[in-house]
Amino acid sequence: MERPYILHMFTPGRQMSPFDVNMAADAGYQVIVPYCEVGLDAVKGLTQDTIFSRGPKGVARTGIFIGGRSALLAMDMLDRARESMVPPFVVSVMADPSGAYSTAAAMVACVDAALQARQGHGLANQRVVVLGGTGPVGRVAGVLAASVGAEVFLSSREGVEAAETAARETGGRFKVRLRGISGHGPEAVRTSIGQADVVLGCAAAGVQVVSAEDLEFATRLKVAADVNAVPPEGIAGVGVMDDAVPLSGTDAVGIGALAIGNVKYQTQHRLLLQMIKADKPVVLGCAEAFDTARAYLDEKRRG
Template structure:
C-alpha cells in the first residue's frame, strides 16, 4: 500500500497559520495535522512519535513544519527536532515562523538582484536600514544581509533601547553583527535614512515608515523594498507591484510587497515539495530558504 504524505505542523501559538496549511496541501501533502501550544521541551517527544510509527520506509512520506511567531524559538525547535532523530528513523523538517524565514529570504534575494541589475553592485559593505526591523521578518532579513557583508541597522519606531535589545539578541543567537536605532521621531528617522544605501520596510501591515517627505533625506539610496501590501504603502512611492521600478526623484529603484511575495510563495512551495521528494532528510531554515530564493531569481534571468 502506498503511504500517504503526512505533514505534522508544530506551533507554540494558539493556532497554526491557515496560510501555511494551504501551502502544505498545495505542495502535495495529503494529511496535514496542526499541533498548537507546543513548547520547546515537547519537540523531542512529538518528533519521535512521528518517526517511529511508520517504519524506515514510511518516514520518507512524513515531514514536520515548525511555525509560531518567534524566529529564535523556531530555530531552537528546528535544532531540537533534528537532534531527536534516530537514523534510519529520520524525517525532513522545515521552520518558517509567521512566514518570516521565507519572506526575509525573498526580500533580501530581491534586493541583491536589483542592486546588481540597476547599479552593478551587491550587498558587500552596503549600509542597510531596516525600518520596523525588530519584528520577525526584519530580524531575519538583517541576519541574511549581514551574512552577505552588509552593515545592518534594525530600526524601531518605539525607542533606541528596544532596537538595541532586538539587535543584540538576534546577533548573539545567529552569530552576526547588527546595530539598533530608534527612528520614532522625524529627526532620528531622517538621520538614519541619510546614511542608508538600502532601506527595507518590514513594519506591520498598513503602517507607512518612510514618507514622501522623508525621501529627500535618503540621497544615497540605491534600493528601497517594502513587504507591506496593505495601504498605505510602507515606503511612499514604492507600489506593491514594483520590481526594480525607479522611484520618482531618486536614483533608487523600488521593490514592492507583491514582487517579494511572489518569490516568497515560490520559496515556501519549493521547499515543501523538496521535503516530500527527498531521498534523504532535509532540515530547512532561513539559510536554505535564501538559497532557494536566489535559485528562483537566477532561473528568471
C-alpha cells in the same frame, strides 16, 4: 498501497496558519496535522512520536513544519527537532514562522538582484537599515543581509534600546553582526535613511514608516523594499507591484510587497517540495530559504 505523505505542523501559537496549511497541501502533502500551543520542551516528544510510528520507509514520506511568530524560537524548535531524531528514524524538518523566513529570504534576494542589475554589485559592504527591524521578518531580513556582507542596522519605533536589544539577541542567535538604530520619530528615521544604501520596510501592515518628505533625506539610497501590502505604503512611492521601479524623488528603485510576495510563494513552495522529494532528510531554515529564493530569481533572469 503507498503510504501517504504526512506533515506534522508544530506552532507555539493558538492556531496554525491557514496559509501554511494551504501551501503544504498544494505541495503534495496528503495528511496535514496541526499541533497548537507547542512549547520548546514538547518538541522532542512530538518529534519522536512522529519518527518511530512509520518505520524507516515511512519516514521518507513524513515531515515536520514549525510555525509560530518568533524567528528565534522557531530556530530553537528546528534545532530541538533535529537533535531528537534517532537514525535511521529521521524526517525532514522545515521552519517558517509567520512566513518570516521565506518572506525575508525573498525580500533580501530581490534587493540583492536589483543591486546586481543596477549597480553591478550585491549587498556586500552596503549599509542596510531595516525599519520594523524588531519583528520576525525584519530580524531575519537583517540576518540574511548581514550573512552576505552588508552592514545592517535594525530600527525600532520604540527607540535605540529596543533596537539594540533585538540586534544583540538576533545577531547572537544567528551568529552575524547586527546593530540597533532608533526609528522613534521622523528625525530619527530621516537620519538613519540618510546614511543608508538600502532600506527594508518590514513594519506592520498599514503603517507608513517612510513618508515622501522623509525620502528627501535619502540621498545615497539605491534600493527601497517594502513588504507592506496594506495602504498606505510602508515606504511612500513604492507600489505593491513595483519590481525595481524608479522611486520618485530619489536615485533608487523600489520593490513592492506583491513582487516580493511572488518570490516568497515560490520559495516556500520549493522548500516544501524539497521535503517531499529529497532522497535524504533535509533541515530547512532561513539560510536554505535564502538560497532557494536566489536560485529562483536566477532561473527567472536566465529565462
